[in-house]
Amino acid sequence: MAIPSSGPIRFTDLKNTFNLGNNLGNYYRGTGHVPNVPQDANVPTSGAISFSKFYGATNVFVYNFSLASGTNATNLNLKTNALAAGWDSVTPIQINVTIGGVLGSTSPSLYAFSTGGITNATIVVTVNSGGYITGAGGPGNATGTAGPAMFVDAPIVLKNSGVVQSGGVGGSGGSGGFGGGGAGYFPGPGAGTGGTGSLTSGGSGGYNSGKGTTNGSPGSGPGAGVAIQGVSKVTFSPVGTILGSQVG
Numbered sequence: 001m002a003i004p005s006s007g008p009i010r011f012t013d014l015k016n017t018f019n020l021g022n023n024l025g026n027y028y029r030g031t032g033h034v035p036n037v038p039q040d041a042n043v044p045t046s047g048a049i050s051f052s053k054f055y056g057a058t059n060v061f062v063y064n065f066s067l068a069s070g071t072n073a074t075n076l077n078l079k080t081n082a083l084a085a086g087w088d089s090v091t092p093i094q095i096n097v098t099i100g101g102v103l104g105s106t107s108p109s110l111y112a113f114s115t116g117g118i119t120n121a122t123i124v125v126t127v128n129s130g131g132y133i134t135g136a137g138g139p140g141n142a143t144g145t146a147g148p149a150m151f152v153d154a155p156i157v158l159k160n161s162g163v164v165q166s167g168g169v170g171g172s173g174g175s176g177g178f179g180g181g182g183a184g185y186f187p188g189p190g191a192g193t194g195g196t197g198s199l200t201s202g203g204s205g206g207y208n209s210g211k212g213t214t215n216g217s218p219g220s221g222p223g224a225g226v227a228i229q230g231v232s233k234v235t236f237s238p239v240g241t242i243l244g245s246q247v248g
Helices: 011-018 078-084
Strands: 061-067 072-074 093-099 102-104 121-127 132-134 156-160 163-165 226-229 234-236 241-243 245-247
Touching: 061 078, 078 093, 156 163, 163 226, 226 241
Parallel strands: 061 093, 072 102, 093 121, 102 132, 121 156, 132 163, 156 234, 163 241, 226 245
Antiparallel strands: none
């Protein structure tokens, strides 16, 4: 909850936001009721205090993460990022994540997105049309490995108009052949002459000339692993495209 950023401020605005009484001297920043967060920087910690110091003040820490269309990022951990932005881990926090580009993972063993064990949080994740949250692809000749996309251990609202997908698995080697890499970002590398996967498809199988008789298998497309771990904590609005399993 926040105080209006303009216009008149009433004592009821302060009381409803910070749950305090009619003594303005109780409203100093850092007292435990008015948190010491960037949005409250104009509220004094001592001395003279007036209503005008409370424009835009809030009882929560606000953290925004935005990834524009055409840009990439990897391994987003909400708790780690919020702490780095100045959150004290105690004050209630509002987190707004907007994905217009590609949020991926650097490894099939890591999630592209994680809430990171955060508490006291209200979290809204918006994946715009054309946006992706995607696991990494598995490497060729390493069948069964497909990187997960999201780990959720705190309640979130997921507004998905884009794609949430696990990575693809790497293709197996043939008789002397090389498996293609699975789909994802980062996509799985092909083994030997096997093709590297892409964001939306697996890489082609390759042939080991002079040492084998068949190509390796191509890597799979996205969705071969876990798209969302902890789906019971997710409220969809809307569901959008989910490629991969949803568990937990």
